[in-house]
Amino acid sequence: MDNSEDLRADDVAQHGWAHGRLPLPTEGREWRRFASAWDDLVPDAYLGPARCRRNRRYGRVLAHRDGTLEPLVGTEFFQSKQINRAFGDQLRVFEPLTDEALASTRFTEILRESVALVNEAAGKRDWELGIHFIRVIADADEASEPAPEGRHRDGHEYVAIHLIDRHHCVGGESQVFRRGEERAQHRVTMTEPLEALVLSDTTMEHAVSEIRTEQECECGWRDTLIVDFNTVSDLTEVAGRTHSSLQ
Template sequence: MLATPIKTTHNIRQEIAQQGYSLVTAEEIPLSEEMQSGWEAIRAEYASLPADNFLPGGGKYRSRRYDSFYFQPETGELRLLPHRNYFQDTDINAVTGGIVRTFEPLTPETIVNPFLRELIRFDFANFPLRDSEQRYGTWQVDVHQIHVVAQPEEISHPTPEGVHRDGAAFVTVHLAQLENADGGLVTVYDDDKQPLESFQLHHILDSYLFEDAILWHGVTPITSRDGVNPAQRGILTFDYHYKPELQRPE
């Protein structure tokens, strides 16, 4: 597996191996000038992400982009896969599961952004893979930019599906935007949906990484802190699916 220019002082792999998840603060992921510049370019897109038209009750408070990559860990190769619709089963997502959802793709600039690519590699390098074949096999990485806005006197839901799984082997979540927001408490649950820990993401790039195959997770609604200006919360999240049969796109 190739080394990545993104480093951490946090033993993420050990924590995921022991408890299934790891919470990492932004200060534990120091970025070089190049990586910080790439991260800021991605974050700048959140104010203009296209609407998510699949919210319960016709809600209009969430926007997003989505695409998938072919990933070969041994070489670090990442190739964009043909854009496709997004689907989750009802057994892991009781609200929007069973619905074929169509989201706008990532922008061309984000697709080639060096920070995005190195963050995908960095996250993967910190997974406690129990099957040695997974270290060298092929993975599909789903990339989601998600932005939630709560207007004054409104409540908006970062996870309108409630406690859920994403249907991946591992999932990583990185805070990309946070302004004037109360709420947004993250809780991770065991396989019986019993809560394990709750925590807040306070600073840009605060992150949590977890083994989605054995845990559940959910986030509480957000509201405007001052009651005058909108609340905003954005995340950059990756779903890692082990797919040894996945063909390398040309």
């Protein structure tokens, strides 16, 4: 697939994954302001001995089926050891997304486009979104693994992985596998802002190869925005309701 092609919901519905690009601008003042949020991430305190340098923030949004995006309070994130062999069975609490990032027009546009695509593939419903801003950093003398857990699923219904930026780095090839199969169905090194992979996390697995710095560069990084989709069956049971909306 050409990197410039738009994402297709029927690819997600039929094949369990789609690769393409969100049809949104990635130039101008609003994009630069939004992308600068990755300069304000904080070190991931849970990496331990993992061969990864990673900065991040995390937030949660309730995506109502009527299109309302309601920010939620609380940044607790849990995966079982069965899902995440590297970091599972521990409650991780990350630093929240900044108010400036939440107020960004480009941020809400990305969420609306992603939700619309998943709704078209899966059927319109209410979703609790887990939103990860992540920068993986490589130094001149050490590569860094964007996914230290290796080939994996994330324990959600759908996952959307959006590239925001790459800076002086090589590597970071994404691989998409059907669960139980050894051969990758798709391999791509995303290079364009808002190039994305959208996956059915119940049927597919994915992995990302390590990143390294470009020759003679002291530091390089790869910025991504990851959105986890979980169906909400009862809105009254969602923790951290604010009953407000993102613009």
